[in-house]
Amino acid sequence: MKHQERIALANGALGGESHAVKNERYRLRYHLMPAVGWMNDPNGLIYFKGKYHVFYQHYPFAPKQGPMYWGHAVSADLVNWEHLPVALAPSEPYDYVTDGIGGGCWSGSAVDDNGTLTLIYTGHVDGRKPEEVQCLATSADGIVFEKAAFNPVIEGPPEEGGFGFRDPKVWRRDGRWHMVVGYGKDGNGKALYYRSDDLRVWTFIGAAAEGDGAMGNMWECPDLFPLGGEDRHVLIVSPMNMGDTKTLYLSGSFDYESGKLDVRYRERLDYGFDFYAPQTLLDERGRRILIGWMNIWGSDMPEREDGWMGAMTLPRELRLTEDGLLVMEPVEELQALRGKHISFGAHVVAEGVGLSHLGIHGDALELIMAFDAGASSARAFGVRVRCSADGGEYTEIRYDREKGNVSVDRDRSGANVKGVAEMELWPDADGIVMLRLFVDRTSVELFAGNRAMSNRIYPRPDSLGVEWFAEGGDAVLRSLDAWEMRQEGPE
Numbered sequence: 001m002k003h004q005e006r007i008a009l010a011n012g013a014l015g016g017e018s019h020a021v022k023n024e025r026y027r028l029r030y031h032l033m034p035a036v037g038w039m040n041d042p043n044g045l046i047y048f049k050g051k052y053h054v055f056y057q058h059y060p061f062a063p064k065q066g067p068m069y070w071g072h073a074v075s076a077d078l079v080n081w082e083h084l085p086v087a088l089a090p091s092e093p094y095d096y097v098t099d100g101i102g103g104g105c106w107s108g109s110a111v112d113d114n115g116t117l118t119l120i121y122t123g124h125v126d127g128r129k130p131e132e133v134q135c136l137a138t139s140a141d142g143i144v145f146e147k148a149a150f151n152p153v154i155e156g157p158p159e160e161g162g163f164g165f166r167d168p169k170v171w172r173r174d175g176r177w178h179m180v181v182g183y184g185k186d187g188n189g190k191a192l193y194y195r196s197d198d199l200r201v202w203t204f205i206g207a208a209a210e211g212d213g214a215m216g217n218m219w220e221c222p223d224l225f226p227l228g229g230e231d232r233h234v235l236i237v238s239p240m241n242m243g244d245t246k247t248l249y250l251s252g253s254f255d256y257e258s259g260k261l262d263v264r265y266r267e268r269l270d271y272g273f274d275f276y277a278p279q280t281l282l283d284e285r286g287r288r289i290l291i292g293w294m295n296i297w298g299s300d301m302p303e304r305e306d307g308w309m310g311a312m313t314l315p316r317e318l319r320l321t322e323d324g325l326l327v328m329e330p331v332e333e334l335q336a337l338r339g340k341h342i343s344f345g346a347h348v349v350a351e352g353v354g355l356s357h358l359g360i361h362g363d364a365l366e367l368i369m370a371f372d373a374g375a376s377s378a379r380a381f382g383v384r385v386r387c388s389a390d391g392g393e394y395t396e397i398r399y400d401r402e403k404g405n406v407s408v409d410r411d412r413s414g415a416n417v418k419g420v421a422e423m424e425l426w427p428d429a430d431g432i433v434m435l436r437l438f439v440d441r442t443s444v445e446l447f448a449g450n451r452a453m454s455n456r457i458y459p460r461p462d463s464l465g466v467e468w469f470a471e472g473g474d475a476v477l478r479s480l481d482a483w484e485m486r487q488e489g490p491e
């Protein structure tokens with residue numbers, strides 16, 4: 001079957017009644033999700049002709065990983081998303097599989113090639129040799145994509161004996177095209193660097209960076225980009241088999257001649273359970289914006305029962321500190337989602353009594369909380385969201401003063417998923433602990449002290465309470481701003 005026929009089948013399935021979301025209970029209100037079916041990695045992030053495009057790994061026919069397609073959504077404001085027809089379907093010997101997982105049009109990126117929206121993706125066919133090749137597809141209108149007749153453009157890895165060769169991220173600089181591809185060899189993840197003048201003929205230069213023996217054995221979804229000054233660059237990767245660390249960033253300076261990233265700093269990128277395969281784009285305002293997949297391989301994914309699976313994180317603007325720390329902050333456009341606002345000055349959260357009658361509740365909220373650790377006697381304090389009336393269900397965001405960390409505890413959050421995610425956090429010079437929290441129906445994204453944490457939760461729809469707590473003493477909540485988030489963006 002031809003590419004466009006397969007796309008027509010997929011679009012038909014997406015519009016079909018037999019194939020609709022069965023229950024809305026876990027649908028997010030202000031995050032990007034598939035209309036139905038399966039979604040994983042964000043692909044082809046690009047700001048193109050006035051719109052933000054997010055393509056994504058997609059299996060339209062069922063909420064499971066199948067032969068992968070590219071879904072496609074656009075937005076003018078990073079808040080309201082519109083689904084467009086499926087962009088890529090597996091159809092050719094280099095990207096086609098008839099059954100099972102292990103194949104299709106795998107992850108990749110998008111570029112503006114002199115006005116033509118061009119996708120560079122991995123064709124994966126399980127068991128083929130080589131299993132993974134890099135391919136091009138172009139579109140005249142930004143909606144319908146044709147695969148290049150001369151595909152694949154890179155016919156396999158540069159050497160024998162590697163593990164994986166996928167997820168090309170391409171960018172333009174100084175009149176040339178540059179690409180990083182995810183790879184692994186001898187137990188080390190690597191980001192391979194290629195160069196091209198025309199997107200078609202690629203020259204392998206070397207590994208831009210690689211692991212040190214303890215950074216996973218294959219690096220999926222590499223993204224290398226300049227940030228915060230000429231040669232300063234950041235490489236983001238999703239290492240396979242690095243324990244709890246699912247994403248990493250390495251910052252330093254990149255030398256385009258040698259193709260080497262001189263790494264000065266590295267850290268985990270997001271400390272939550274549900275964050276993977278993030279990708280970035282550069283917009284016309286010069287902002288570097290990141291979106292990640294807000295799920296993780298191997299997790300329970302309760303929304304599958306309802307005929308869909310997967311969501312993207314909120315778009316985050318990136319910034320690099322002098323020390324090379326990569327900071328993610330929700331893009332300012334998200335303020336358009338703010339509805340009813342409740343604001344308070346100082347409150348004491350009494351030990352064992354807590355605070356729960358501030359008129360704030362719901363499943364779509366933004367909370368900005370300034371705790372005064374210096375003025376608090378409590379050992380730990382924080383907030384519980386999505387609390388049930390009987391007290392049995394809640395998700396706890398807890399600041400521990402002795403440990404100097406903040407955690408999101410999902411052990412009583414609701415269905416299926418469990419666990420406590422933690423990240424380092426110290427009060428600022430004034431003794432203040434600032435927590436910024438976005439709650440959507442099945443997600444909690446926390447931004448605090450230059451770090452972030454993304455988690456999915458699956459509470460009952462009627463668990464809507466919010467309460468503040470203090471342990472081992474009282475806590476002073478210096479200020480609180482809460483917004484109910486609107487289901488839709490600006491009117």
Ligand code: FRU
Pocket residue numbers: 040041057068106107108122166167220221276277
């Ligand atoms: C990351 C990943 C990529 C691959 C894609 C397949 O989540 O495994 O490496 O291209 O998903 O859907």
